Amino acid sequence: xxxxxxxxxxxxxxxxxxxxxxxxxxxxxxxxxxxxxxxxxxxxxxxxxxxxxxxxxxxxxxxxxxxxxxxxxxxxxxxxxxxxxxxxxxxxxxxxxxxxxxxxxxxxxxxxxxxxxxxxxxxxxxxxxxxxxxxxxxxxxxxxxxxxxxxxxxxxxxxxxxxxxxxxxxxxxxxxxxxxxxxxxxxxxxxxxxxxxxxxxxxxxxxxxxxxxxxxxxxxxxxxxxxxxxxxxxxxxxxxxxxxxxxxxxxxxxxxxxxxxxxxxxxxxxxxxxxxxxxxxxxxxxxxxxxxxxxxxxxxxxxxxxxxxxxxxxxxxxxxxxxxxxxxxxxxxxxxxxxxxxxxxxxxxxxxxxxxxxxx
Amino acid sequence: xxxxxxxxxxxxxxxxxxxxxxxxxxxxxxxxxxxxxxxxxxxxxxxxxxxxxxxxxxxxxxxxxxxxxxxxxxxxxxxxxxxxxxxxxxxxxxxxxxxxxxxxxxxxxxxxxxxxxxxxxxxxxxxxxxxxxxxxxxxxxxxxxxxxxxxxxxxxxxxxxxxxxxxxxxxxxxxxxxxxxxxxxxxxxxxxxxxxxxxxxxxxxxxxxxxxxxxxxxxxxxxxxxxx
Numbered sequence: 138x139x140x141x142x143x144x145x146x147x148x149x150x151x152x153x154x155x156x157x158x159x160x161x162x163x164x165x166x167x168x169x170x171x172x173x174x175x176x177x178x179x180x181x182x183x184x185x186x187x188x189x190x191x192x193x194x195x196x197x198x199x200x201x202x203x204x205x206x207x208x209x210x211x212x213x214x215x216x217x218x219x220x221x222x223x224x225x226x227x228x229x230x231x232x233x234x235x236x237x238x239x240x241x242x243x244x245x246x247x248x249x250x251x252x253x254x255x256x257x258x259x260x261x262x263x264x265x266x267x268x269x270x271x272x273x274x275x276x277x278x279x280x281x282x283x284x285x286x287x288x289x290x291x292x293x294x295x296x297x298x299x300x301x302x303x304x305x306x307x308x309x310x311x312x313x314x315x316x317x318x319x320x321x322x323x324x325x326x327x328x329x330x331x332x333x334x335x336x337x338x339x340x341x342x343x344x345x346x347x348x349x350x351x352x353x354x355x356x357x358x359x360x361x362x363x364x365x366x367x368x369x370x371x372x373x374x375x376x377x378x379x380x381x382x383x384x385x386x387x388x389x390x391x392x393x394x395x396x397x398x399x400x401x402x403x404x405x406x407x408x409x410x411x412x413x414x415x416x417x418x419x420x421x422x423x424x425x426x427x428x429x430x431x432x433x434x435x436x437x438x439x440x441x442x443x444x445x446x447x448x449x450x451x452x453x454x455x456x457x458x459x460x461x462x463x464x465x466x467x468x469x470x471x472x473x474x475x476x477x478x479x480x481x482x483x484x485x486x487x488x489x490x491x492x493x494x495x496x497x
Numbered sequence: 498x499x500x501x502x503x504x505x506x507x508x509x510x511x512x513x514x515x516x517x518x519x520x521x522x523x524x525x526x527x528x529x530x531x532x533x534x535x536x537x538x539x540x541x542x543x544x545x546x547x548x549x550x551x552x553x554x555x556x557x558x559x560x561x562x563x564x565x566x567x568x569x570x571x572x573x574x575x576x577x578x579x580x581x582x583x584x585x586x587x588x589x590x591x592x593x594x595x596x597x598x599x600x601x602x603x604x605x606x607x608x609x610x611x612x613x614x615x616x617x618x619x620x621x622x623x624x625x626x627x628x629x630x631x632x633x634x635x636x637x638x639x640x641x642x643x644x645x646x647x648x649x650x651x652x653x654x655x656x657x658x659x660x661x662x663x664x665x666x667x668x669x670x671x672x673x674x675x676x677x678x679x680x681x682x683x684x685x686x687x688x689x690x691x692x693x694x695x696x697x698x699x700x701x702x703x704x705x706x707x708x709x710x711x712x713x714x715x716x717x718x719x720x721x722x723x724x725x
Contacts, residue, residue, distance in 0.1 A: 316601075320601055340583075340584075340716075342671075342687050343687045343688040343691050344691065345691040345692075345694070345695055347695070347706070348691070348694070348695065348713060351706040351707065352713045352715065355706075355707055358707070368706070376688050376691055376692070381715055381716055382583060382715050382716040385715055489688050491688050491689070491692060
């Protein structure tokens with residue numbers, strides 16, 4: 138039913154169905170003309186046209202209005218089978234029928250236009266509101282490190298300060314941390330805008346997954362005290378054709394997330410394997426996992442878990458999803474029964490086993 | 498020690514200031530240029546010992562400045578770039594840049610790159626022996642020793658290692674390595690490079706998963722470093 142009677146149905150179909158409906162209704166009326174007067178037929182036809190006007194666009198409705206007026210005149214108003222009308226009353230009725238049908242068609246069309254405009258306005262308002270909320274939270278997240286930097290530097294530059302060497306070092310450490318955090322957030326924003334622009338095309342080249350994973354993980358050794366990164370790469374893994382930099386970014390965001398949001402001494406496990414030419418990457422931690430009701434939302438842009446600690450932009454995971462989808466891959470998040478979260482990434486890719494052949 | 502003179506071509510005042518303070522305090526002399534035109538003029542009149550060139554200049558692309566400089570200037574040029582611009586970096590390296598730094602960079606990284614670029618130009622006569630502690634490479638006899646024991650390398654592995662070692666400290670793009678070791682016909686066959694790098698690491702690194710000699714430069718290439 139909805140498919141037949143929406144105004145999205147294509148033009149020729151609209152004409153065909155609406156004219157058909159008028160003809161069928163007229164035919165039924167004609168068969169029943171012994172039981173009812175021809176003026177009732179005018180009303181029945183008017184209802185039919187109004188019904189059509191509710192769903193179809195203006196032109197087919199106007200065509201139906203004219204057609205139904207002509208049919209009524211030709212088949213139902215005496216003399217039958219002629220367009221001539223002798224009775225003045227009938228002539229008046231025919232003219233009025235014609236006018237009412239036209240007005241009906243035009244009014245219905247206008248109402249529909251207004252409804253559409255109102256709907257669009259509402260949607261636009263919603264988007265603007267959403268963006269305002271996002272910008273607010275984002276600027277807050279960017280402001281925090283900036284405030285730290287401004288405060289700490291002011292303090293050090295102030296002639297009145299009587300900071301000890303230890304104080305100064307602490308402040309410098311704060312500045313350094315804040316600027317690194319700022320850098321991370323800007324990088325996420327840049328990546329997001331690359332994704333949003335729609336121009337992100339992975340530069341695929343042969344990748345050694347073992348090398349890729351260790352390259353990311355090694356950046357964290359020495360910088361983390363309380364977490365361990367455990368890497369399990371299946372032996373004899375083929376080379377995969379992927380964008381090395383994008384997949385590194387994916388792993389980086391997931392590892393960073395795990396380190397930032399799991400308790401001390403948690404182990405973060407990264408696994409890689411090949412299944413039917415698909416690269417499978419699993420990133421697991423043994424933290425507290427995600428609240429089940431929020432799992433579906435964590436990949437949404439700017440979404441941050443309720444009751445989470447401040448400091449993120451809510452972009453990390455949506456970038457993960459975006460970069461994987463740019464490779465036509467999928468990412469899934471689930472909580473593990475023993476506690477913790479597991480991200481499973483599956484990316485279809487060209488593979489080669491040249492690395493496992495005997496060379497030379 | 499006579500001071501080396503470094504020309505900074507960057508339109509950002511803050512970056513120039515930061516670089517100039519850092520370099521001054523490490524006994525370099527500094528020249529500053531805010532755009533391509535000034536930079537080219539200063540390079541020609543002062544002939545500095547090294548140039549730090551920003552890729553995103555207001556009046557002309559850094560790539561064009563690089564090409565114009567390389568018509569006559571043969572001392573090190575280090576490119577300053579921003580994140581996510583691996584294509585830019587590869588292009589600049591292929592056009593004769595010696596190295597690159599991605600903003601924001603750490604001071605330690607900056608100084609290390611400067612030292613290695615200067616070192617590479619100071620080696621006048623090519624030396625055949627590289628004694629790097631637990632790794633020993635003699636190019637005249639094709640000998641490679643790890644912890645004083647000779648290790649067996651296939652000829653491709655050896656040529657790959659030799660290329661990396663001779664260019665110690667410098668990043669080599671994937672394409673450059675493929676062209677030098679395998680030949681022009683192989684520049685799109687990066688799978689060989691990945692495989693041989695992995696094999697080579699297994700033979701010369703203490704932990705192939707935490708390489709200390711052959712470093713991966715994501716999206717750009719590889720860099721051989723001598724442990725300090």
